[in-house]
Amino acid sequence: MNPGGRVVLCGQIAVYNTDLPYPPPLPEKTVRILEEKAIQRERYLVLTYKDEMDEAIAQLSEWLQQDKIKVKETIYEGLLSAPSAFVDMMIGKNIGKMLIRP
Numbered sequence: 001m002n003p004g005g006r007v008v009l010c011g012q013i014a015v016y017n018t019d020l021p022y023p024p025p026l027p028e029k030t031v032r033i034l035e036e037k038a039i040q041r042e043r044y045l046v047l048t049y050k051d052e053m054d055e056a057i058a059q060l061s062e063w064l065q066q067d068k069i070k071v072k073e074t075i076y077e078g079l080l081s082a083p084s085a086f087v088d089m090m091i092g093k094n095i096g097k098m099l100i101r102p
Contacts, residue, residue, distance in 0.1 A: 003037045010044045072096030 001007070009023050023041055026034070034041070049056070063069045074094035076085040082100050089098040 001033075001037060001039050004039070005037070006040045006042055008042055008044045073099050075099045075101055077101050 023043060033039070060069070064071065073096045074085075074088075076082070076088075076099070079100065079102060085094075085098055085100050088094060
């Protein structure tokens with residue numbers, strides 16, 4: 001990370017049903033690096049921006065149509081591949097959204 005950078009905390013589902021505080025604690029070495037480089041950890045909650053949702057969807061749709069952003073997907077073929085797709089998603093083998101095409 002560059003000095004003064006920001007890390008967005010999003011999708012912390014792994015700690016939702018645990019006794020860990022939010023944001024989850026970091027190793028001391030990581031804390032020192034964040035402090036030395038003045039890196040901020042900021043939480044992102046989509047509901048904070050609910051009033052801007054329609055505008056954001058319109059802008060993102062436009063960028064998608066103009067190929068200014070790319071959607072990354074991992075696609076498995078056939079319903080019989082669903083168990084493998086699920087396991088692979090859980091171990092992080094996918095890039096982007098995991099999909100199963102019938």
